[in-house]
């Protein structure tokens with residue numbers, strides 16, 4: 001991306017060039033890391049100040065970085081959360097099949113605790129989930145063999 005201006009004035013959207021004068025609001029909360037507030041002129045800051053009803057604020061004069069400075073500086077990125085697909089160690093070849101924990105962990109732990117007073121290590125969930133998946137696959141085959149599209153208790 002080749003950008004020939006530094007940032008845009010947040011009021012009039014005019015481009016603020018590199019190595020040029022620009023203005024910031026003296027109110028600390030206005031200039032956020034993820035939403036920086038800069039103005040091309042005192043007038044634009046004035047618009048901002050009156051919209052936000054700033055009581056005692058002033059504009060501060062700054063100097064924008066040169067293009068070289070700007071390019072070498074770490075950019076502020078808006079991080080968009082990726083939709084994480086569960087790509088953990090899967091024995092399944094089809095990635096569309098969810099490989100999540102199929103066990104209600106809290107209930108499992110409660111059961112083991114109540115029946116034996118033992119604790120449950122967290123990797124038990126994975127192991128049990130694998131067993132459940134395996135048994136489900138088997139039950140599906142059984143239902144298929146029966147010509148059904150519903151897996152029933154008797155398939156297990």
Ligand SMILES: [Zn+2]
Pocket residue numbers: 009010011012013014039040041044
């Ligand atoms: Zn402006």
Ligand SMILES: [Zn+2]
Pocket residue numbers: 025026027030048049052054057
């Ligand atoms: Zn402000």
